[in-house]
Amino acid sequence: MRTFGTYIVELLAANGVELVFGIPGVHTVELYRGLQNAGLRHITSRHEQGAGFMADGYARVSGKPGVCFIISGPGLTNIATAMGQAYCDSIPMLVISSVSAVGAMGSGAGHLHELPDQRQLMRQVSAFSHTVLHMDEFELALARAFAIFASARPRPVHIEIPVDLLGCDSTSLGIARHLETPAAPGVAMEAAAAATELLTNAARPVIVAGGGAKRASVPIRRLAEALDAPVLMTVNGRGILPPGHALAVPIIPARAPALELLSKSDVILAIGTEIGPTDFKNKLLERTNFPGKLIRIDLDAEQAMRGMSPDLAIVADATEAAEQISMLIAPSDVGGSGKARAAAARAAMAAVVTPKEKACLHLLAALRHGAKNTIIVGDSNQPVYAGCTAFGTDEPGRFFCSATGYGTLGYALPAAIGAKLAAPDRPVICVIGDGGLQFTLPEMATASEIGCPIIMIVWRNNGYGEIKRHMENAGVEPIGVDLFTPDFQKLAQAFDWHGEVLAGADAVEERLAAARMRGKPSLIEIVEASYV
Incomplete structure (x- = not known):
């Protein structure tokens, strides 16, 4: 018997999907039955938000939709932030999730992972959310998703499947086929x-x-x-x-x-x-x-x-x-x-940039010039804000970040992993603050597990530096912005990353060259006070 979950995987493969991000759960095991036979690679994140950010980075670099397998309930609430970022930046993302069994959806009976209405939640961060109640609906829902990715404003799409339907016999559906999509509208x-x-x-x-x-x-x-x-x-x-x-x-x-x-x-x-x-x-x-x-x-x-x-x-x-x-x-x-x-x-x-912005732009320029075709993935932090202000790149897609639009923290590390998976032969550098990194810190384990040699620049100011500045400028006593900062060098060792602290601006390109030669993830910590 070929289960419906296996058919879904075969249909994804027939339509060019090569990678799937997610965390297996009891409600999605049938989606994993056919992964290996279909030739799809699965990347296990440490949090569903990380899976979504990886899919986002992968999509920005590859031009293909980032695909995620997500459990019902907490899996969807966890990935919603990543979908919100992708929604605001028009990034193609396909989130396939489970939902409670037919007849149990929204019952309020307390089923595992139950939400009153998953689609209502997902509608806020997707082009559309669709519940598949009959197996033959899935192909049409997927065709709608790929039509949006190919010819409309590409935003996340959510398709949910009742957990009991995933295990049903799908032999009647025939062979999975490639779906034709409409062309983008032309200009009259x-x-x-x-x-x-x-x-x-x-x-x-x-x-x-x-x-x-x-x-x-x-x-x-x-x-x-x-x-x-x-x-x-x-x-x-x-x-x-x-x-x-x-x-x-x-x-x-x-x-x-x-x-x-x-x-x-x-x-x-x-x-x-x-x-x-x-x-x-x-x-x-x-x-x-x-x-x-x-x-x-x-x-x-x-x-x-x-x-x-x-x-x-x-x-x-x-x-x-x-x-x-x-x-x-x-x-x-x-x-x-x-x-x-x-x-x-x-x-x-150039005449109005502040000394701190100038130092941060110098850092980004060193990252850009360090190797041909370098991709810089930014979080919300001071160097990236400076980059948003006045940083140029040689090609589109070589610098992207979460610092505009939705503006989430913790984006850069998992998004850089996704970017590296999309372009394994290109250097990928993540620029993140010490506060933002603590949002998605466990994804360092993902990078080590899959052998993903990204370089992470950690800008350390022991807190939320920009928020502190805004508080001070507004005459508000800074509260909640001076953080306990862990020893990132010990964390690098624990996650099997190379770790080092950069003491000044002069050695950036030399350290980057050494990091690119290692073939493993590297964490380069920059203390703001010593750099600016």
């Missing part, structure tokens, strides 16, 4: 022509590129060069133009130099960005602060009309839209001031 020629007219008549155009445009870097570069338009990159859009490009502006839009660039432009082309408050100051969302025209390109029709209403909205795939518009614009249409405006914005930003 009329819309492309309207955008082209606005852009070619602009004297001071600016392109704002967000995370939704990170796979459109080639046509965006071509478009920017044809228009001589600065490209202002949000945090998730960094690398769409490399730091050395004359039109690159890797500055968070909330800072004054970026706001000035935007407010003095006559046309903004916003591609794949929410224009959200964590990247932009709220005042920019008021059109009175921006007298120019706004063109928005987004996969999500609703998002195209949120935050800042456009003069022209185009619902389309970022790559196709940028390609279509760039084909209609000749370099002879160029106004000629873009490179100077981009340089002025970068110079203005």
Whole structure:
């Protein structure tokens, strides 16, 4: 007999899934029956939140959905935070969970792992949540999920299966097959022509590129060069133009130099960005602060009309839209001031960074330059905040973090594990604070168990340094921010990691080179007081 749980695994494999993250439980054992025969690798996290963050990091680097097997009840409440982060950053994630048996769901009788309504919880952090009550529903639910991942705004999807259904005979379902997905929406020629007219008549155009445009870097570069338009990159859009490009502006839009660039432009082309408050100051969302025209390109029709209403909205795939518009614009249409405006914005930003931000940017630059194609995964901490402010990367997806949008702590360690699994031949560096690390510290064991040689930079200030600063600036006596800090070197030894303390800024690249040669996870502790 082939159980329904085995069929689910076979269907995932038939649709390109290679890895599954999770923690086996009594309600999901049938999902594990067919894993080995289907050729899927399972990564056991130490907490379901860690599994979700690993799936997130894997998805960002591979471009494929991160898949998780999660038990009902506490498994779902544990992974909800990771799903919330992925939801806010538009990351494809598939969470397959168990649920109480048919007839027992929501009974209140006290069944193991029972919640009154799991789907109601999951709806808050997913594109949709579906309960499979009949085996033949699963293929359709999975097709819906992969359609969203391929052609709409890619957010987490939750599919739950009653525990009694997982063990049923699924022979009647036939052979698992590959599911065809629709193409992402294209741009109408009329819309492309309207955008082209606005852009070619602009004297001071600016392109704002967000995370939704990170796979459109080639046509965006071509478009920017044809228009001589600065490209202002949000945090998730960094690398769409490399730091050395004359039109690159890797500055968070909330800072004054970026706001000035935007407010003095006559046309903004916003591609794949929410224009959200964590990247932009709220005042920019008021059109009175921006007298120019706004063109928005987004996969999500609703998002195209949120935050800042456009003069022209185009619902389309970022790559196709940028390609279509760039084909209609000749370099002879160029106004000629873009490179100077981009340089002025970068110079203005360099003039206002604080000494601490400068030190943190120096650290991130050392991580970037240490080896080709390095991926930096950030948590919410001071070096990463500085990176969000003004750090550029050579390619999209080389720097990502949890410090914007949902803004969870503890993200970077498990997300770096997922990133390394997606790109085993590329160096992956996690940058995390001593406070944030304690949220997901047990995932160090996962890295050792699977032989995942990431490098973890631990920024130690013995507490929640940024929150303490905010308290002090607000005239609030700091409470709850000065933490007991464990001995991370002993923890590194306990988890079979290499551990060391960096005493100053000069030896970073040398220590990174040594860490890359070890072939095992490395923890490099940086004491803020000795570095800044």
